[in-house]
Amino acid sequence: MRLGIAQSFLESVTTLVTPIHHNEDVAEVNSPESGSCTCCCRCGRSDSWRASTGRGHRRARSYTAPRTGISELTGIDSEPPKQAMVEAPRVFAPAESPLERLPVEVLDEIIAQLALDSPPSGYTPRNVDLINCLLTSRTIHVATINTLYSNITIPHSAIFSKFLTHVSEHPGLGTIVKRLDLSHFTSIGLGRSRQVNSEVQNMTSKTLLKCLELTPAIQEVLLQENLDDDIDENVLCKLFFGLPKLRAVDFCASSSKPFAESFTSAVTTLIDSPMNLALRRLSLHECFTLPCSVFETLLPRLPQLTHLDVSHTRITDNALASIPESASLSHLNLGRCTQISGHGVVDFLTNHPAARSLVFLNLACDIARYRLLWEVDVERLLPLLPATLRSLNLNGAKIRRWHVQLIRPLTKHLEELSLACADLTVHDINSFFRPGPLSSSPPSSPSSSPPSSPISAPTSDFSATDEPSGPWVEPTLHYLDLSSIPAITQSSLFSASCVLLSPTSMPLEVIELGDKAISSLRECRNTNKRLGWVVKELGRRGWYVRDTNAAGGNQSGRRSWKMGAMWWGMRKCPVAWGEVGGLYGHYMFKK
Numbered sequence: 001m002r003l004g005i006a007q008s009f010l011e012s013v014t015t016l017v018t019p020i021h022h023n024e025d026v027a028e029v030n031s032p033e034s035g036s037c038t039c040c041c042r043c044g045r046s047d048s049w050r051a052s053t054g055r056g057h058r059r060a061r062s063y064t065a066p067r068t069g070i071s072e073l074t075g076i077d078s079e080p081p082k083q084a085m086v087e088a089p090r091v092f093a094p095a096e097s098p099l100e101r102l103p104v105e106v107l108d109e110i111i112a113q114l115a116l117d118s119p120p121s122g123y124t125p126r127n128v129d130l131i132n133c134l135l136t137s138r139t140i141h142v143a144t145i146n147t148l149y150s151n152i153t154i155p156h157s158a159i160f161s162k163f164l165t166h167v168s169e170h171p172g173l174g175t176i177v178k179r180l181d182l183s184h185f186t187s188i189g190l191g192r193s194r195q196v197n198s199e200v201q202n203m204t205s206k207t208l209l210k211c212l213e214l215t216p217a218i219q220e221v222l223l224q225e226n227l228d229d230d231i232d233e234n235v236l237c238k239l240f241f242g243l244p245k246l247r248a249v250d251f252c253a254s255s256s257k258p259f260a261e262s263f264t265s266a267v268t269t270l271i272d273s274p275m276n277l278a279l280r281r282l283s284l285h286e287c288f289t290l291p292c293s294v295f296e297t298l299l300p301r302l303p304q305l306t307h308l309d310v311s312h313t314r315i316t317d318n319a320l321a322s323i324p325e326s327a328s329l330s331h332l333n334l335g336r337c338t339q340i341s342g343h344g345v346v347d348f349l350t351n352h353p354a355a356r357s358l359v360f361l362n363l364a365c366d367i368a369r370y371r372l373l374w375e376v377d378v379e380r381l382l383p384l385l386p387a388t389l390r391s392l393n394l395n396g397a398k399i400r401r402w403h404v405q406l407i408r409p410l411t412k413h414l415e416e417l418s419l420a421c422a423d424l425t426v427h428d429i430n431s432f433f434r435p436g437p438l439s440s441s442p443p444s445s446p447s448s449s450p451p452s453s454p455i456s457a458p459t460s461d462f463s464a465t466d467e468p469s470g471p472w473v474e475p476t477l478h479y480l481d482l483s484s485i486p487a488i489t490q491s492s493l494f495s496a497s498c499v500l501l502s503p504t505s506m507p508l509e510v511i512e513l514g515d516k517a518i519s520s521l522r523e524c525r526n527t528n529k530r531l532g533w534v535v536k537e538l539g540r541r542g543w544y545v546r547d548t549n550a551a552g553g554n555q556s557g558r559r560s561w562k563m564g565a566m567w568w569g570m571r572k573c574p575v576a577w578g579e580v581g582g583l584y585g586h587y588m589f590k591k
Contacts, residue, residue, distance in 0.1 A: 100139040107143045115147050126153075149176040151578075155184045157202035164207060167214045174214035183222045183252070184582035205232040212238045220248040220576045224583045225286075228254035236266035240277060248281035248307070248575040252584060260289040267297050281307035281575035285333070285587060288312050292339060295319035302327065305354070309333040309573035311362065317344030327354040330561070333573040334372075335364040335393065342377035350384045357388050359561045360573060364395035367421055373397035382406040387413055390561050393571070395420035395481060404428045411475040415559065416568060418481035418512075425487045426498050429480075433505045435472045478507055478557070479568035483514040490520035493544075494527065501531050501546075509557075510568045511544040518542030539590025543569070 099107070114129040133144040154160045167174045185203070208230050212218070221239060223231060231254060239249055251259075279302055284290065287310075295310065296319040305327040316339045323329075332355070334345060345363065349355045365372040373381065375398045383406060385392070392414055399407075399422035411417065411432045430436070480500075482488045492498055499505050513521070521528065521544060522535045532547045557566040563574040565588065572588040574580070580588055 094137065095139050097137075100137060104143070107139075108146055111140070111143045111147045115151070145173070146176055149173050151179040151181065152177055153181040153184060156186060160185075160207070160211075161202040164211055164214075167211070171214060175217050177215040177218055179220040179222070179576060180211070180215065180218055181220075181222045181576075181578070182227060183224050183250070183584045185224070185226055186582075203227070203230060205230045205235055209235050209238060212243065216243070217245050218243055219245050221246065222248075222250045222576060222584075223252070223254065224250070225253035225255065226583070228256040228259040231259055231262065233262040233265050236262055237269070240266060240279075241275075244278065247279065249279060250283040250285075250575050250584075251287055252283060252572070252587060253286040255287055255289045257289065260287075260291070263287075263290055264294055267294050270297055270301055275301065276303050277301050278304065280304045281331075283307070283309040283573060283575045284313055285309045285572050286312045288314065290314060292316050292319065296322060299323050305329065307331040307573055307575050309575070310337065311572070312336040314339045317341055317348075320344065320348050321352065323352065323354050325353045328357055329354045330357060330388075331360040331573045332358060333360070333362040333571075335362040335395075335571065336366055337372075338370045340372070342371075342373045345372065346377050346381045349381060356386055358386055359388055360391045361385075361389060362391075362393040362571065362573070363397065364393045364418065364420075364571070365397075367396045371396060371398060375400060375403075378403055379406065382410065385410060389414060390559070391416035391570075393418040393481070394422075395483075397422070399423060401425065401428055404431055408432060411477050412473045413476055415476055416479040417477055418569070420481050420483045420485070420512075422485055424485060426492050426495070429482065429488075430497075430499050432475055432477065432480075433499055433508070476507065479510045479512070480508060481512040481569060483512055483517075488513065488517065490517055490524065493517075493521075494524075494531075501533060509546045509548065512569055513542060513544055515542065518544070539586065541569075541590065 095101075099110075102110070111130070111133065114127070114133065116126050127148065130144050130148050134141050134148075136144075152163060154163065167177075208227070212221075212235065228251075231251070239246060251263075277298075282302065282305065290313060292314045295313070295315045299305075299308075299319050300322040303324040303326040305323060306329060308323075308329060308331070311333045312335065315334070315337050320334075320340060321344070334340065349358075349361075363372060373394065373396075378394075378397055378399055382403065389410070390413070392410065393416075395418045397419075399419060401424060404424070407417075407419075408431060493501060500508065500511060518535060518537065528534060534545050534547055536543045536545050557568055558564075562570065563576065564578045565574060565580045567580075567589050570580075570588045571591065572584060574584075574588075
C-alpha cells in the first residue's frame with residue numbers, strides 16, 4: 001500500500017516525493033545506486049511507470065479522488081484545466097485607453113446610455129453616473145458634457161438659477177443645449193407662495209429671455225401654465241423669430257391674461273410679413289384664452305408642421321383650413337374645440353393634403369356643451385380616414401349601431417379607439433373582435449342632425465346580415481374607451497355573451513370605463529383575479545386592465561408615435577421625445 005500527499009499528484013517536474021519503505025529491499029532498490037524506482041511518482045526511474053494518455057483510462061480511487069467529484073463517481077480520469085495566467089492590468093497613457101480612442105460619435109452614444117430619461121422627483125440627485133464620468137479623464141469629460149447639457153430639465157427656480165449662472169460663466173455650454181424642459185417647473189415644495197417666488201427673481205421674464213439668448217442652438221422648448229406670467233412678448237418674439245433651429249414648442253395650459261395679450265401682440269407682427277416659421281411641432285393645449293385671430297394668423301406661417309395640439313382652444317374652420325398644403329400632419333388634437341364645426345373638420349380631414357398621413361387624431365367633445373360630429377359627419381369621415389392612423393378619439397360623436405360596419409375596418413390598424421357616449425350594444429362591440437352579422441340598418445332619415453347642417457341625409461343602405469367579404473383579419477386594438485355607454489356595465493362585462501374580457505379580444509389590454517362601472521368592478525376582487533383583469537385609476541380616469549403576465553404575455557405600451565409615453569389613451573399630443581411626467585402627464589393621462 002502506497003501513501004503520499006495529495007499535492008504530490010500535481011503535474012510539476014520540481015516536486016519531490018519521499019516514499020515510505022517497509023523493508024530494506026525496497027530501500028536498496030530505491031537507492032541512487034540502483035538506477036530504478038518502484039514508487040508511483042514521475043521521477044522517471046520506475047520500470048513500471050508510464051505516462052497516461054488522458055483518454056479515459058481508469059485510475060486508482062486514491063489518484064482521482066483529490067481531483068474531481070465526477071472522477072470519484074465514474075472512475076474516469078478528468079484532469080482539471082490548467083489555470084490561465086492572469087496578466088497584470090495595462091496602464092495606458094492619458095487619452096490612449098481603448099475607450100478614449102473610440103470615434104467621437106460612438107463615445108457619445110455610449111455616454112448617452114447613462115443619462116436618465118425619468119422625470120425628476122423632488123430633490124433627489126439625477127444623472128449621478130454622468131457626474132462621476134466628468135472626473136474620469138479629459139476625453140470622457142468632453143463626451144459627458146455633451147450628453148449632460150443636451151437636454152436640460154428644470155424642476156424649480158433654484159436649479160434654473162444655477163444653470164443660468166453656469167452658462168453665463170461658460171457661454172460655450174449654452175451652444176450644446178438642444179432641449180429646455182420646464183414642464184416639471186413648480187414652486188411647490190420650496191416653502192414659498194407664487195408671489196414670494198416671483199420676488200426671489202430666479203425665474204422671471206428677463207432671466208428666461210437671457211436663458212434663450214445663451215442657448216442659440218436650442219431645438220425644443222417645453223413650457224406650461226406655471227410660467228405663463230413670465231412668458232412675455234419679448235420671450236415669445238425670441239421663440240418665434242430669434243431661434244432659427246427651434247423645431248418644437250409647447251405652451252401647455254398657459255391661459256393667463258398677460259400671456260394671451262403678449263401672445264396676440266407677438267403674432268400680430270406676422271400679419272404684414274411674408275415670413276414663415278420653422279416650427280414643426282406646436283402645442284397650445286388648453287390655451288383657451290387666445291383669440292381666434294391668433295390661429296388664423298399663425299397657422300398659415302407653418303409650412304413644415306407635423307404635430308398640432310389645439311385642444312380646448314378657439315381655433316376656427318378658417319384657421320384649420322389655412323394650414324399650408326406643404327405641411328404633413330401626423331398628430332392632430334382638436335378635442336373640445338367649440339369654435340369649429342363637424343362639417344369643417346370633415347372637409348379638412350378628407351380633402352386637405354396635410355391630413356393624408358395622420359397617426360394620432362383626437363376629435364373628442366363634451367356633449368354637455370357641444371357635439372362636434374353628428375351622424376352624417378361620422379358617415380362621411382370614417383370611410384376616408386387614412387390607413388396610417390393608430391389612435392382615433394371619437395368621444396361624444398353621434399355614433400349609432402349602423403356605424404359599426406364603418407368602424408370595423410378601422411380596428412385592423414388602429415391601436416387606440418375611443419367611443420365614449422356612443423349608442424352601441426355589447427353585440428356591436430363584440431363584432432370588433434369576432435366575425436359575425438352586423439347591426440341593423442339605419443332609419444330612412446336621421447333622428448338627430450346638427451342644426452342648419454348643409455349635409456344631406458345619408459343615402460347608404462346598410463344590411464343587417466351583410467358579412468364582410470374576404471378572410472377575417474384580427475383586430476389590432478390595445479385600448480378601447482367605452483365610458484358613458486349605457487350598455488357597458490359590470491354585469492354586461494361579466495356576462496357570457498361579452499368577449500371583451502376573454503382571450504378572443506386579444507391584443508386588447510385596456511378598457512376605459514366611467515366612474516360607476518369602475519366603482520362596481522373595484523369591489524369584485526375575486527372575480528377580477530379569476531378573469532385576469534385589474535382596476536387602475538389615476539386622476540379622473542379609470543381603466544380595466546388585462547394582467548398580461550397572467551395571460552402569458554408581457555407587452556410593452558411603447559410606440560414610436562407616442563414619443564416616449566408608455567400608457568394607453570393619451571389625450572395630449574406630445575411634441576418632444578421623453579418620459580411623460582409633471583404637468584404634461586396630468587393633461588395626458590389624468591384629466
